[in-house]
Amino acid sequence: MGRADHISKLYTALGANSFIEPAVALESASAPLRRLLDQLSQGAAGALRPAELVEGPRGEVYSDPLAPKVVVVVSATGGVGRSTLVAALASGLQRQGHPALALDLDPQNALRHHLCLGGDLAGIGATSLLNQTWEALPERGFAGCRLVAFGETDLVQQQSLTRWLGQDLEFLGKRLAGLGLNGQDTVVIDLPAGSTVYLNQAMSVADVVLVVVKPDAASFRRLANMDAVLAPYLEGESAPQRFYAINQVDASHAFSQDMAEVFKLRLGDAVLGEVRRDPAFCEAPAYGLDPLDPALNSVGCQDVNALCRALKARLN
Structure with a gap:
């Protein structure tokens, strides 16, 4: 079995709330984790990268290019x-x-x-x-x-x-x-x-x-x-x-x-x-x-x- 196939099976196993050898229990995995891993196993990784984020506070102390x-x-x-x-x-x-x-x-x-x-x-x-x-x-x-x-x-x-x-x-x-x-x-x-x-x-x-x-x-x-x-x-x-x-x-x-x-x-x-x-x-x-x-x-x-x-x- 190739490494990619093994990783794919890991996704599936994690999403199915199962066990991974060597006897690593994952029954405590949350529903969001299972959904993420299910999507990853279906090739949807790109959609899971950090989303567009809202605007927030930002100081201007280091606008100087000579600053560290x-x-x-x-x-x-x-x-x-x-x-x-x-x-x-x-x-x-x-x-x-x-x-x-x-x-x-x-x-x-x-x-x-x-x-x-x-x-x-x-x-x-x-x-x-x-x-x-x-x-x-x-x-x-x-x-x-x-x-x-x-x-x-x-x-x-x-x-x-x-x-x-x-x-x-x-x-x-x-x-x-x-x-x-x-x-x-x-x-x-x-x-x-x-x-x-x-x-x-x-x-x-x-x-x-x-x-x-x-x-x-x-x-x-x-x-x-x-x-x-x-x-x-x-x-x-x-x-x-x-x-x-x-x-x-x-x-x-x-x-x-x-x-x-x-x-x-x-x-x-x-x-x-x-x-x-x-x-x-x-x-x-x-x-x-x-x-x-x-x-x-x-x-x-x-x-x-x-x-x-x-x-x-x-x-x-």
Whole structure:
């Protein structure tokens, strides 16, 4: 049986609410997922790509062509490797000769660990609440890329910052403008999962939004929800480009590879690339190692470097 035939049977099986070898239960698949897979199996993938979206708010802070490019990395839920990928993109771009700054807009304050910047770093949370600029916040991480951490904050501080960001739609744009960046720089922003005030701020300055998904049925079900969340931001002449990265593809698991193909059929050219599951990426933070160390040249490293090249091509 050819691979295409196998994928077609997977569509049919998923749509029929059946089982896929090796014993992968899919009885929890939602009706929308079954309908999507039924349509895909009938060759209607083109009709399922992201639909025309409604007009939404869009800032004008970065109309200057000499301003940095901004990549906003989002996901519908946690657990898809979003922060790991943000750090890898920043250090990968830096290694390829494109100055990069990783910005943590997630109150969990975890991005620093992925760039070997443990410990307490001054971050945007407390600094902003003190009405101070971000000029002194960037720190150097792997490969020389810069990081602006969120910083340690308590619940009261987070609530205050959330109110502020909800009222001042130019908050992020004004503070990025104070970092002294230029047209050679790329800012890669990590966000909490779902729809938040942080997403609203980030999308006001975005050139590209990169949606991170895992090759499983749960991520596939949530595609429509992510489309709805992003819809208000993706219309108009200044709207950002939207792409998808399929993360943690397990090369040893046929179902994982087949689900990656399902995503590609669903999303078409919007898939910027895929990153294979790589133990080096899981272990690196524990040992303070750089998963993109050229000496390793792991499969994940190769895939992230390819993703960086594809991203720069779209930004240019």
